[in-house]
Every structure is written in structure tokens, then in C-alpha cells.
Amino acid sequence: MDARAIIATLRRGGQPSEAELSWFAEGLANGEVSDAQAGAFAMAVCLQGLEQPARRALTLAMRDSGDVLHWDLPGPVMDKHSTGGVGDCVSLLLAPALAECGVYVPMISGRGLGHTGGTLDKMEAIPGVTTQISQQRLHRITAKVGCAIVGATGRIAPADKRLYAIRDVTATVESLDLITASILSKKLAASPEALVLDVKIGSGAFMKTLEEARALARSLVDTANGAGCQTTALITDMNQPIARALGNGLEVAEVMQALTAGKPCPLIEITAALSGILLTHAGLARDDTEGAERITEALLSGRVASRFGR
Template sequence: MRMLDIIHTKREGGQLSPEQLQFFVDGVVDGSIPEYQTSALLMAIFNNGMTDEEQTELTMLMMKSGTHLDLAKIPGIKVDKHSTGGVGDKVSLPLAAMVAAVGIPVPMISGRGLGHTGGTLDKLEAIPGYRVELSESEFINQVATEGLAIVGATGEVAPADKKIYALRDVTDTVDSIPLIASSIMSKKIASGTDALVIDVKTGAGAFMKRLEDSEALAKALVKIGQQAGLQCEAIISDMNQPLGRKIGNALEIEETIDCLKGHGPADLMEVVYTLGSHMVVFGRKASDLATARQLLEQTIADGSALAKFKAMVVAQGGDGRVIDDYKVMPQAKYQIDYPASKAGVITQMLADEIGMASMVLGGGRAKASDQLDYSVGIELNKKLGDSVQAGETILTIYANREDVSDAIKLLDQSIQIGEHAEVPPLVYEVIK
């Protein structure tokens, strides 16, 4: 079999056989296929797409290229959640604790942030001592005893995806639905969970800007998951403006704990409850979404979700004092107000530009090797549709330098004040 023939088949719009895809994945992992040929096939896939059968086959082969976690020692139905990423998207943090408090084991393998979207692991590392790297046995034991763990990838999970993604990044083939779907699902299937709820973001701050693209990705993800034997659903949620009030690593831990204490922003909590309700039904702790939501609300009212989060933090080496004292995390030196230029209504608050403003302050990475400043970020005092007076503070910039003109320039491009605002729905639809 020749790689040249595989490239030709896909370039001409043909369907690749399981044997051809196996040859490709094996060659990527062992290095026998040169990067220029891999890149050529990625571009052919980008241009011509893949069938459902090809997507699923590629996903499973990528998953089998590395470690597959066996979570059989953990009793119960294991349920995970994945997000395609957004600004202020700290949903996984309160959500995992709330679902675990209902009695459903949550083994969550998360990632780091790049660009304007923050990573769950980066946020947790704002807590002094928190270990995101656990061995496979430590991970399994913690989920079995505490009910949850949020960690980075254990072992060599989907090494084919790691090599393919690196090439996608430098060949402008990242935003291909088959390649995105196989990348996400190969890692999630390898994590060994029984059920998965996927939060597919749409809008200015999302990977997929258009709703129809988000729908196509959601359908591809769900189909792959179901064909692999997972219970799987996707929720399409809004990312035109940041989610919640706080953006930045330590700031988002603060907001997570506020949520678990019953003081979370309404928009953030609505997304948490929506995703969590589907997870609780998957975990068979409720037969319908309304009952599931009530169970989740009870974990906030009785403090059990907060206790679960603290138990996870302590079990992974983190400073448990953070629950009552946010100052154990890094604190920014300056707090700078961003005032309204005139009176009116917030008509635009673009999530991507606000996320970039947090990134240039040091809260995100332009490239994987960049070091983070956990203390910096942005706090929103107003959201889309809120009224403001001239000079009133729209948001607060947390920084470790007095000159934040680069961030302000981005904020100026993001925020507009007018007479009337169209506020998009928080949740668009459920893909089953």
C-alpha cells in the first residue's frame, strides 16, 4: 500500500477504506509516513470531507494508537463532559463537583488553553499545590473514593492525534469538522467513560462562529460517540459574549467557588444546570431532566457540591483554604476600571476580543510554551443588554502593570453602546 494512492483517493473525493486509514495512522505514529504526505492528506480531507464511516474509523484507530483507560474498578456509570472552549468557560469546575455530589463518578480529563480560550487545567493550577498530573492508578483511586478528579491526560493517550494536530496547526487545516471530531472523540473514548455530554460553543468567541457549523460538528461528535458505544449528547450553547463575570485563571476559580456557594452568575449557572441535568439522567440518578435539575440545585443548597470540590482540591495536593480565602491564589497588583464612553445599552461584547485582552495581560498563551500569569484577567460588571451611564464601569482589568493600553485597544473593538441590544439565547439546541 502506498501513501500516494491514499492521498489521491481522498483528493479525488473518494472514500478511504479501513485498511487505508489503518496504514495512515500506523505511519503517523511510527514516523514512516513523511510529514509532507500527512499534510497533503489532511488538506485533501479539509477540502473533501469524510463520510460518517470514515470519521468513526479514523477516531477509533487514533484512540487505539495509545493508552485506553480501564475504569471498571470505579462503581457506577461514569459520566464526563467536554467543551469546545470559550471565554470565561469555567463550566467544568462547578459542574463536575455538582454531578459528583449527586452520586455519579466524574473522571474528567481536561486540557490547557491556547489563544483566547482558557484551559481547565490552567485554572486549577492557580490553586497552590494542585496536581493536574496523576498516575493512572491515582486517577482511578481518586474517582472511586472522592467521586471526581480533573486531570491532564494520563499515559500516552491518542499519540496519533497529537502528531496530526501539530501538523493541522501549521497547515491551516484545524477547522475541518471530521478532523476536529476525530481529535476530540479519540481522546474522550480512550478515557474510558460510559457517557459523555459535549458543550459545543457557537458565536464570536467560539471555535465555530456560525450556528450551522456548530450543528454539523455536534452531530459528527454525537454520531462517533454513539457508534463507539458511548451514551452521547451535545448541547449547543452561546459564546458571543463571555460566560459568567470573570475571565482569567485565579478569577475563574473564585467564580467557581462563588457558584458552589450559591452566588453564581445566572447565565453561567443556567449552562451548568443544562449540561448537568443531561449528565444526571445518563448516570441514572433521575429519569427526566426536571428531576435531575432539582437534584443538582440541592447540591448547592446543602453544600455537598462545595464539599466535593474542596475534597478534590485537597486530594490533588491543592490548598483547601482557597474555599474561604481567595488570597491564597496569586493576586494582581492593579485593578483598572474600563468606563462607558456614553450612556445607553451594551449592544456588543465580543467574547473573542475580550478573551484576547485577557491573553495580552498574561492570562493566556499565544503559543504553547508561554508562561501564564494566574492573577490577571477581566471582571465584567455589565453584560450584553445591560444599561450604562456615561463614565460607569463596564469592566475591571486585573493586571500587574500600569500600562494596559494593548488590552484597552482590544476592549474598544469589542464593546459597543447603543439604544437596543439583541441578546442571543444561552442554549440553542440539544443534539441526540
């Protein structure tokens, strides 16, 4: 196959085949596709767009460009992703809360983009914590503790790592198709049985309008479900911070307060809403309301704080 032919198809408004997208993703990972060709591909996708079958094919091709994790655990494996926003430290409560309720959560997270820290940045604000670990250790921690929050290794979706850097310097970051493939290629590489997405909207989020947030949520849900992963999205408000204090270390302190104070707060409310959906998917709650109540009870009891410490 030839990168130029694939780019030309996109430029004319056509849709590359699944085989062509698989070849292109592998070329991104092994260097056979040049930076110039990767940039032209990103721009063509940004301008012409991908139809849903091609979007799903690109996502899976980028996932399969590296390692795909496999699990042998005595319970459901599930995950969550947020599109990010100011004071969004929900993952630090959600992963141990779900683990406390019987769900395994091997969460491969990212660093901050733009004006706010990412989940890994927040974890590394805790003295002595490292988030770059081997896949073998990730498996051990997840099996023992029930959850882990770690960074991706170089073998998780390497095609995305390459294309992401190209997008950043070619003004193609905002492409809905490329955002979808980037997020899901990494999440699906962890092989969750179900996924919940927190799509932020507002002044502190990447998506500023409800129309933009709905379009991204629909793209992510349709693509992930099409790839065989049960996926639900919530659109949540980011016109004000979730946490009362901002900054990596301060947000960890907010998490500790939420885990130990024994009283409701916005962090617990949104964590319960997202986690409750996954408990329903796991068959551990009759519906999302019961799931949210189970998560809230676990958080207010203080049990999740111990799980987080482990």
C-alpha cells in the same frame, strides 16, 4: 500499506477503508508516517471531507493508537466536553456536582486555544495543583473522590497529538472531520458510558454561526454514538462570558463563589442543564429536568464545594 496510496485516495475524493485509517493512525503514533505525509493527509481531508463511516473509523483508530482506560467502579462513568469560549469554567463545577450525585467523572481536559484559557490552565491557577498525573493515580483519585480533572498522558491518543500539531501549521484546524476525530479520540479513550457536549456559538466561540455549531454538534453526536457511547449535545450562547470575571485565577474565584454563595447564577444554570442530561443517561433521574434540579440543589447546598476541595 502505503501512506501515499491513502493520501491519493482522499485527494481523488475517495474514502479510505477502516484498515487503512487504522494503519495511518498507528503510523502517526509510531513515526512511520512522515510530517509531510501527515500534512498532505490533513489537507486532503480538509478539502475533500470524510463520510460518516470513515470519520468514525478515523476517530476510533486515533483512540486506539494509545492506551484506552478501563474502569471497575460501583457507579456509572461519564464525561463532558466543551468546544470552549470566554469565561467557560463549567467543568470545575460539573465534575464534582455529578460526583456528588453518584456519577464518576474522570475528565481528561485540555489547555487553552487562542484567546482563552483551558480547563487545565484554570486548575493550575490553584497553588500546588498539578494536572499531569499517572493513570494509576487517576484511577485512585476517581475511585476515592468520584471525579478528577487531569491532562492526557503521552499514551492517550498519541496519533491525535501528532496530527494536531500538523494541523496547526498547515491551516487545516477548521476541518469538521479532524475536529471531530481530535475531540472524540481523547474523550473515548477514557471509556465513558455517556458523554454530554457543550457546543458554543457566538462572538467568543470557535463556531460563529448557528449553522456551523449545528454541523459540529451533529458530527460529534453521530460519531460518538456510532462508537457506542451515548452522547447528547447542547448548543449554548457564547456572545457574552459565562463568568463575570475573565482570566484563569479570576475564573477559579468565580467557581468558588458559585459553589459557596448558595444562590443561582449563570454558571450553575448551564452546569445543571448539562449535568442533568448525564443523570438521565445514568438512570439517576427520570428526565433531564429532574436531573438539572438535583444538580442545582447539590450546588446551592454547598455540598459540591467540599467535593471540589477533596
